[in-house]
Structure formats: C-alpha cells, structure tokens
Amino acid sequence: MAPSVFRSPVQLPPAEALELSKQAPAILRSSANTASTSAIGAIFSAPEKPEEWITYENLILSSLRTGDDKAANQCLARLVARFGENNERVMALRGLIKEAEAQNDGELEKILKEYDQILSENDTNIPIAKRRVALLRSMGRLSDAASTLVQLLDFSPTDAEAWSELSDLYLAQGLYPQAIYAEEEVLVLAPNAWNVHARLGELQYMAATASGADGGSYQKHLAEALKRFSRSIELCDDYLRGYYGLKLVTGTILKDSGKPAKLTDEGDFVLPDTKTIERLNELATAKLAEIVRHSTAQDRGWRGYSAAEVAAARELLSEDSSSGIVR
Amino acid sequence: MTFISKAITAVGGILLAHACYSAQEHSALQSFRATSGAALTSAPTTAVSLPLDIVLETIVSTFIILLGLVLVTRPLRPIQWREWAGKIEREGEEGFKDSNGEVNKDYIGNPFAIFESRPNFVDIRKQRKEFAQWVKKEGGQKAQ
Numbered sequence: 369m370a371p372s373v374f375r376s377p378v379q380l381p382p383a384e385a386l387e388l389s390k391q392a393p394a395i396l397r398s399s400a401n402t403a404s405t406s407a408i409g410a411i412f413s414a415p416e417k418p419e420e421w422i423t424y425e426n427l428i429l430s431s432l433r434t435g436d437d438k439a440a441n442q443c444l445a446r447l448v449a450r451f452g453e454n455n456e457r458v459m460a461l462r463g464l465i466k467e468a469e470a471q472n473d474g475e476l477e478k479i480l481k482e483y484d485q486i487l488s489e490n491d492t493n494i495p496i497a498k499r500r501v502a503l504l505r506s507m508g509r510l511s512d513a514a515s516t517l518v519q520l521l522d523f524s525p526t527d528a529e530a531w532s533e534l535s536d537l538y539l540a541q542g543l544y545p546q547a548i549y550a551e552e553e554v555l556v557l558a559p560n561a562w563n564v565h566a567r568l569g570e571l572q573y574m575a576a577t578a579s580g581a582d583g584g585s586y587q588k589h590l591a592e593a594l595k596r597f598s599r600s601i602e603l604c605d606d607y608l609r610g611y612y613g614l615k616l617v618t619g620t621i622l623k624d625s626g627k628p629a630k631l632t633d634e635g636d637f638v639l640p641d642t643k644t645i646e647r648l649n650e651l652a653t654a655k656l657a658e659i660v661r662h663s664t665a666q667d668r669g670w671r672g673y674s675a676a677e678v679a680a681a682r683e684l685l686s687e688d689s690s691s692g693i694v695r
Numbered sequence: 696m697t698f699i700s701k702a703i704t705a706v707g708g709i710l711l712a713h714a715c716y717s718a719q720e721h722s723a724l725q726s727f728r729a730t731s732g733a734a735l736t737s738a739p740t741t742a743v744s745l746p747l748d749i750v751l752e753t754i755v756s757t758f759i760i761l762l763g764l765v766l767v768t769r770p771l772r773p774i775q776w777r778e779w780a781g782k783i784e785r786e787g788e789e790g791f792k793d794s795n796g797e798v799n800k801d802y803i804g805n806p807f808a809i810f811e812s813r814p815n816f817v818d819i820r821k822q823r824k825e826f827a828q829w830v831k832k833e834g835g836q837k838a839q
Contacts, residue, residue: 379811382826429817432823433819435826435827468820470820495815499815502815506821529809529810529815532810533816536813562805563808604780608784669786669790672786
C-alpha cells in the first residue's frame with residue numbers, strides 16, 4: 369500500500385519514499401494552483417484544507433530525497449503563493465531545498481551565512497535556527513551544532529524535538545551522560561512516550577557497555593536501563609523494542625551476577641534480586657518468541673512490526689538458545 | 696456476519712411494522728364498534744387498551760432490531776493507553792481502518808515517533824546520498 373502523504377516521510381525506507389515522490393506530479397496536477405490571497409477570491413474558491421499544505425511539505429521532503437528537485441520547487445512555489453516569502457516554515461523549506469541542491473562546501477557556507485543573516489534580523493525564527501543546527505551537523509561540525517542547539521534550548525526549553533536532537537548529537541560525540549540528560553528532558557515533556565523510554569533505556573545500556581565505565585556507574589546504568597525498558601513495556605503492550613531491550617539487559621545482568629554488586633550512593637535505583645530479574649528475562653523471552661512466531665506467520669493483527677526488528681529479535685532468540693543462558 | 700445481522704434487523708423491522716399496523720387496525724375497529732354499538736345498544740363505551748399480543752410484538756421487535764444493529768458494529772476502540780499503544784505497534788495501519796477499508800485519516804502511527812525522526816532537523820544531504828546508493832544497489836540487483 370502506498371504510504372500516506374499526510375505523515376512525515378523522514379523515516380520511510382527508500383522504496384516507500386520513491387513511491388511517495390512518484391505521486392508528486394499527479395498531486396500537483398490534480399490540485400489547481402489557486403491559492404488566492406484576496407478576500408473576494410477566498411469567497412468564491414473552494415474552501416482550503418489544511419491537509420493540502422501538509423501534503424506539499426511532505427512532498428518536498430520526499431522528492432528532495434529522491435532527487436526530484438523540480439517537483440520540490442513547484443510545491444514550494446505553492447506554499448509561497450499561500451503563505452508568503454517571510455513565513456518561517458516556508459523560509460526553512462526554502463533553505464532545505466538550497467541545502468539539497470548545494471554542490472560543494474562553498475555553497476553550504478553561503479547557505480549558513482544566509483541563515484545567520486536571517487537569525488540576526490529575527491533570532492526567534494525557530495525553524496531556521498533548527499535548519500542551522502542540522503546544516504552544521506551535516507557539515508560535520510558536531511560541537512558547533514551542539515552549542516548552537518543549547519542556545520536555542522535556552523530560550524525555548526519546552527521543545528522536545530530539539531532536546532531529542534541534542535541527545536543524538538551528544539551520542540554521536542560519545543558523551544553518554546549528556547545524551548542521557550537530554551533524553552531525560554524529552555521524557556519530562558512527554559512522559560507517556562513509550563519509544564522515548566525505550567530510547568533512554570538503549571542509551572543507558574550503551575553507556576553501561578561502553579568501555580571506560582567503572583563498576584559503580586556500570587551497575588547504575590544497567591539498573592536504569594532495566595527500569596526504562598520495563599516502563600516502556602508498561603506503557604505499550606507487545607512492544608518489540610522494549611522486550612528486546614529488557615531481554616538484553618537482564619541477560620547481561622544475569623551473566624555477571626557473580627561479580628559483587630557495588631551499591632554506591634543512596635537514592636540510586638538498586639537492582640532487584642536475581643529471582644525477579646530471571647523472571648523478567650523469561651517474560652521477555654516468551655513475549656519475543658510470541659511476537660516472532662505471529663509476525664513470521666503473518667497472522668491477522670500482528671503485521672505492524674517492521675521486518676528488520678523481527679529479524680533482529682529472532683537472531684537474539686536463536687543466539688540465546690544456542691548458547692543457553694549463562695548463569 | 697454482516698448478512699446475519701442484516702437479516703435479523705430486517706426481520707425485526709417487519710415485525711415492528713406489523714405491530715404498528717395491528718395497533719392501527721385495532722384502534723380503527725374499536726372506534727367503529729364504539730360508534731355503531733352506541734346506536735344499537737346502550738352499553739357504556741369503555742376505553743379499551745391495546746391487546747397484550749400487539750404490545751409484546753412491539754417490544755420484542757424493538758429488541759430484535761437492536762440485536763441486529765449491535766451485531767454489525769465494529770469492535771470498540773481501546774481506551775487504555777497501553778492497549779492503544781500496543782495496537783499501534785502490533786497492527787500498524789491495519790488496526791485503524793474504517794468500514795471502507797481506508798486507513799483513518801487521523802491515524803499518524805506512534806505520535807511520539809517525531810522525537811526520533813525529527814523532521815525539522817532532517818539532514819537532507821545524507822538522505823539524498825543514501826537514496827542514491829539504494830538506487831544503485833537496486834539497479835545492480837535488477838541487472839543481474
């Protein structure tokens with residue numbers, strides 16, 4: 369089935385993005401270019417629908433990705449005709465198209481200067497500020513991007529998307545504690561987001577298994593990861609990613625349960641006893657097996673999982689059964 | 696399932712129509728008897744209520760229609776957070792189709808997925824490169 373044009377195409381696999389961008393000419397043809405700005409025109413023309421503008425925005429993203437710059441420029445022209453040149457979102461989309469069309473670093477520098485120019489006129493232009501961060505990151509200047517983003521968050525601290533990007537930026541630089549802190553801020557803003565809980569669990573697990581983590585912080589990170597994955601499956605039944613993480617973490621804890629547990633500062637989350645962890649591990653294994661079985665058989669009502677995630681879960685399970693749980 | 700429920704609703708409808716018709720006939724007959732009877736005998740006219748079978752038929756037919764309508768309704772939407780979230784993860788688009796088989800327009804998948812896709816921070820140059828590589832790979836596979 370064709371992906372919906374109403375949803376953001378950023379995370380679609382390439383095949384679906386191609387399919388989406390192939391729809392662009394048809395959509396551009398079928399909807400007439402009649403964004404009227406005069407009051408009388410607005411009375412006589414058909415009522416405009418907000419979905420139309422979301423469609424154009426998403427089409428710009430997917431056609432830029434597939435290299436169809438012409439369609440992207442046509443979509444942008446329609447958005448400009450409706451919202452004007454100085455709309456902040458339109459400005460950001462124009463910058464996005466320029467970035468995509470840039471051939472070398474010199475042109476990118478020029479775009480960066482343009483962003484600086486726009487921000488010096490109006491430094492609350494958040495879409496452009498975000499584009500600037502993304503461009504810096506794309507040019508490989510990670511620490512610049514992070515410091516710019518921190519400035520943005522200074523005056524807009526409730527932007528969960530920006531906090532999440534900051535966490536990812538820190539992770540790319542290997543700064544685990546900062547990445548975890550930023551991801552926790554996302555959780556403060558969206559406490560029911562089960563995927564953010566799982567993401568934080570993954571970050572904690574990465575921080576624990578990264579080299580250089582000493583005994584105390586190792587235990588602490590693992591305990592936190594356990595807690596986060598448990599919360600994510602509490603918020604979402606049959607969450608593959610949550611159970612996968614839970615199995616991974618409990619497996620790791622059980623594997624080195626021989627080592628003495630160092631209980632550091634008070635107030636930290638202490639690991640539950642081995643029996644509880646074993647039961648959690650069994651639960652995760654059973655659930656993963658169920659999910660893999662149903663989605664391999666393509667049972668009705670179990671087709672929402674992505675094939676790659678199911679394959680990864682199957683691999684984890686087979687690894688487990690071939691080696692046996694090391695206790 | 697839909698055929699059965701439609702048939703049940705139709706039977707209920709016929710019964711209800713029959714009950715209405717009977718009630719109408721009954722009252723017409725009563726008024727006729729009252730006018731003609733008053734002329735012949737001097738018995739007092741009493742207001743007669745509907746016979747029991749018509750009343751029962753009305754009530755039963757209403758419940759049969761209700762049964763037919765209830766059978767055809769779609770399963771209720773989950774109202775618990777974790778069930779709803781699990782439905783999104785487990786069934787994807789399939790769980791949110793209306794009766795025409797179209798995916799509900801309001802369905803956006805996991806509403807918190809934007810914290811991981813972050814459309815405002817998209818690195819378009821990287822995406823273009825990845826896409827070009829994917830096209831090359833696909834083209835290579837097709838050529839073989």
